[in-house]
Amino acid sequence: MNDFNIIAEEGKARRGVLQTLHGKINTPAFMPVGTAGTVKGIFTDDLIKTGSEILLGNTYHLMLRPGSSEVKKFGGLHKFMNWDKPILTDSGGYQVFSLSKLRQISEEGVNFKSHIDGKNIFLSPETSMDIQTNLNSDIVMTFDECTPFPAEYQEAKSSMEMSMRWAERCHKYFYNINKNKLFGIVQGSTYEDLRKNSCEILTNLDFDGYAVGGLAVGEPQDQMFEVLDYTVPALPTEKPHYLMGVGKPDDIIGSVSRGIDMFDCVLPTRSGRNGQAFTKNGPINIRNSKFKKLDEPIDKNSTNPICRDYSAGYIHHLFNAKEMLGGMLLSLHNIYFYQDLMRDIRNAIENKTFKDFTEEFLVNYKS
Amino acid sequence: MNDFNIIAEEGKARRGVLQTLHGKINTPAFMPVGTAGTVKGIFTDDLIKTGSEILLGNTYHLMLRPGSSEVKKFGGLHKFMNWDKPILTDSGGYQVFSLSKLRQISEEGVNFKSHIDGKNIFLSPETSMDIQTNLNSDIVMTFDECTPFPAEYQEAKSSMEMSMRWAERCHKYFYNINKNKLFGIVQGSTYEDLRKNSCEILTNLDFDGYAVGGLAVGEPQDQMFEVLDYTVPALPTEKPHYLMGVGKPDDIIGSVSRGIDMFDCVLPTRSGRNGQAFTKNGPINIRNSKFKKLDEPIDKNSTNPICRDYSAGYIHHLFNAKEMLGGMLLSLHNIYFYQDLMRDIRNAIENKTFKDFTEEFLVNYKS
Numbered sequence: 001m002n003d004f005n006i007i008a009e010e011g012k013a014r015r016g017v018l019q020t021l022h023g024k025i026n027t028p029a030f031m032p033v034g035t036a037g038t039v040k041g042i043f044t045d046d047l048i049k050t051g052s053e054i055l056l057g058n059t060y061h062l063m064l065r066p067g068s069s070e071v072k073k074f075g076g077l078h079k080f081m082n083w084d085k086p087i088l089t090d091s092g093g094y095q096v097f098s099l100s101k102l103r104q105i106s107e108e109g110v111n112f113k114s115h116i117d118g119k120n121i122f123l124s125p126e127t128s129m130d131i132q133t134n135l136n137s138d139i140v141m142t143f144d145e146c147t148p149f150p151a152e153y154q155e156a157k158s159s160m161e162m163s164m165r166w167a168e169r170c171h172k173y174f175y176n177i178n179k180n181k182l183f184g185i186v187q188g189s190t191y192e193d194l195r196k197n198s199c200e201i202l203t204n205l206d207f208d209g210y211a212v213g214g215l216a217v218g219e220p221q222d223q224m225f226e227v228l229d230y231t232v233p234a235l236p237t238e239k240p241h242y243l244m245g246v247g248k249p250d251d252i253i254g255s256v257s258r259g260i261d262m263f264d265c266v267l268p269t270r271s272g273r274n275g276q277a278f279t280k281n282g283p284i285n286i287r288n289s290k291f292k293k294l295d296e297p298i299d300k301n302s303t304n305p306i307c308r309d310y311s312a313g314y315i316h317h318l319f320n321a322k323e324m325l326g327g328m329l330l331s332l333h334n335i336y337f338y339q340d341l342m343r344d345i346r347n348a349i350e351n352k353t354f355k356d357f358t359e360e361f362l363v364n365y366k367s
Numbered sequence: 368m369n370d371f372n373i374i375a376e377e378g379k380a381r382r383g384v385l386q387t388l389h390g391k392i393n394t395p396a397f398m399p400v401g402t403a404g405t406v407k408g409i410f411t412d413d414l415i416k417t418g419s420e421i422l423l424g425n426t427y428h429l430m431l432r433p434g435s436s437e438v439k440k441f442g443g444l445h446k447f448m449n450w451d452k453p454i455l456t457d458s459g460g461y462q463v464f465s466l467s468k469l470r471q472i473s474e475e476g477v478n479f480k481s482h483i484d485g486k487n488i489f490l491s492p493e494t495s496m497d498i499q500t501n502l503n504s505d506i507v508m509t510f511d512e513c514t515p516f517p518a519e520y521q522e523a524k525s526s527m528e529m530s531m532r533w534a535e536r537c538h539k540y541f542y543n544i545n546k547n548k549l550f551g552i553v554q555g556s557t558y559e560d561l562r563k564n565s566c567e568i569l570t571n572l573d574f575d576g577y578a579v580g581g582l583a584v585g586e587p588q589d590q591m592f593e594v595l596d597y598t599v600p601a602l603p604t605e606k607p608h609y610l611m612g613v614g615k616p617d618d619i620i621g622s623v624s625r626g627i628d629m630f631d632c633v634l635p636t637r638s639g640r641n642g643q644a645f646t647k648n649g650p651i652n653i654r655n656s657k658f659k660k661l662d663e664p665i666d667k668n669s670t671n672p673i674c675r676d677y678s679a680g681y682i683h684h685l686f687n688a689k690e691m692l693g694g695m696l697l698s699l700h701n702i703y704f705y706q707d708l709m710r711d712i713r714n715a716i717e718n719k720t721f722k723d724f725t726e727e728f729l730v731n732y733k734s
Binding site (some may be wrong): 036037038040041043061065066073074075078081082129279292293295309310311313314317318320321323325327328339 | 403404405407408409410428432433437441442447448449658661662676677678680682683684685687688690691692694695
């Protein structure tokens with residue numbers, strides 16, 4: 001069953017609505033990242049006010065602490081963290097490869113040591129499905145191997161092919177235990193034939209949605225766009241397309257124009273905690289002394305509550321005094337910025353003005 | 368002009384309303400502490416929802432960073448920090464004596480080095496009035512010397528007498544430059560005759576309110592109550608009585624019963640950041656492993672939004688994972704607890720049930 005409806009299109013850009021058991025998601029959508037059961041420094045009530053309709057939870061972090069069985073006992077991740085809208089969980093794969101120690105990869109899965117307490121843990125396609133089912137995720141991601149970047153052709157090919165075998169195992173296991181959605185993840189590094197082969201394998205399996213993985217790993221933007229240029233057209237048009245871990249505002253706009261519907265990234269919250277604020281003219285660093293005496297909002301073009309109620313000078317002071325409210329305000333400001341951007345993108349596609357919107361945005365935005 | 372109206376009394380306990388240019392304060396009142404222009408980890412919108420009607424700003428912290436002239440350029444402390452309700456500022460004296468280095472005290476004032484950058488700063492009764500005027504504080508405190516505890520009689524006497532001469536200088540200077548309120552501070556350590564002498568001097572000067580200073584500095588509760596027993600009756604009954612830096616819930620209840628109307632303390636926010644939550648049965652430490660699996664609120668007797676929306680187990684997880692949301696939630700919970708306590712106290716005095724309320728509260732509350 002396809003719960004994704006495309007209600008407007010302009011070029012390859014799509015304006016859609018994805019239905020889940022916890023409500024609908026207007027796409028193109030940005031998902032704030034709630035690593036360990038919390039979008040860092042933001043109350044869920046405030047997150048709703050930003051227009052966020054879905055957030056991402058990290059399987060790896062939650063399986064280690066407090067444990068997915070524990071979360072299940074609390075009624076699942078939604079109840080645990082007081083968020084009753086949709087949740088997408090990643091598969092744990094990316095963090096196993098980026099955070100954990102002493103990994104042993106086999107066809108069966110990955111043995112690794114927890115980065116928290118060194119405990120031995122085994123993660124496989126099947127256990128990842130079990131964990132994400134315990135979390136009661138609305139959108140479950142297949143468990144895949146994170147191909148290093150850059151990768152030689154043979155390395156990328158072997159890695160993609162194992163991920164596809166794992167995707168098949170996920171598919172086979174998931175639909176017997178879970179009524180939510182499962183998304184497959186395209187791999188294949190920067191090789192067109194591998195990406196297309198991966199798309200074909202996943203499409204034949206038939207998932208509820210398709211993610212492009214293995215990007216946002218350090219490659220330049222034009223290389224990322226090049227991969228999207230040949231990958232997205234090889235995916236079923238009627239299903240949602242999710243670009244994992246992306247990205248900067250201009251990455252998002254360029255990816256929407258290439259047919260991507262969903263995004264997640266830690267950038268707005270992580271940079272907010274570090275004093276970076278997004279504006280329509282590009283990011284600013286609030287610690288810069290030029291903001292010390294500025295009795296104006298961070299972004300005069302914004303009407304979000306942070307810009308309405310607080311001056312740049314005050315937030316500069318909070319960072320200068322190492323007050324946690326500074327990171328709280330900028331994290332929230334940045335999520336507002338991202339969700340306002342997504343709303344503008346959606347409106348522009350509906351009004352067939354997305355091309356003009358893109359040009360105007362990129363003229364003003366200095367990344 | 369007296370803007371303080373006592374609308375109910377029970378024994379020495381008073382239920383009043385204090386009018387300021389930024390609105391009214393229902394007493395007995397608890398003032399959250401907004402040290403450096405922020406109540407740590409709490410949005411001002413959320414602070415209002417707790418029932419907080421006034422907060423305390425620290426002259427010492429704000430004069431050093433960002434500087435009181437800077438705050439004035441932002442329209443005063445209310446506008447700077449996005450809080451349009453009343454603000455009381457302390458005089459800076461306490462922090463000069465507890466935080467700064469290389470103090471030189473003379474009749475004229477105090478020379479000290481900033482604990483932030485070592486800069487030489489001079490603070491006197493007159494400069495403290497200027498700074499608090501720049502901040503646009505609704506209730507300004509006189510500049511006094513913080514008498515060490517314990518203090519020998521002669522030391523306490525000399526210190527109190529200098530504070531009284533400084534209070535006179537504050538009084539003389541303040542009313543020429545400021546239309547807000549000035550409170551005098553009673554000193555005299557634990558010596559009845561010194562306290563009474565201090566009350567008499569301040570009463571003759573005639574302030575808008577009177578604070579009891581030099582308590583909550585490490586003395587046992589019964590000694591604090593003993594001082595209040597002979598000090599509060601020596602103050603004008605028609606003016607508000609403020610006990611500085613107090614305290615624990617049972618300190619507050621015992622002090623209200625001795626005629627105190629206003630309180631401030633960092634305890635709810637500081638202990639919240641450290642994982643301590645107040646409940647009607649006493650404080651709990653959320654890090655305790657007994658809360659790990661508890662799918663119930665911190666305080667089953669409370670209806671505040673934190674207890675309504677979050678389990679003890681979730682907040683335990685947040686502290687375990689070092690997530691800043693943990694400190695945010697418990698700080699807010701504790702401010703709710705304090706403001707609920709103050710509301711219960713006010714209702715009890717209005718209903719002449721304060722004595723019963725006190726007995727019942729203290730039976731359940733294990734401090």
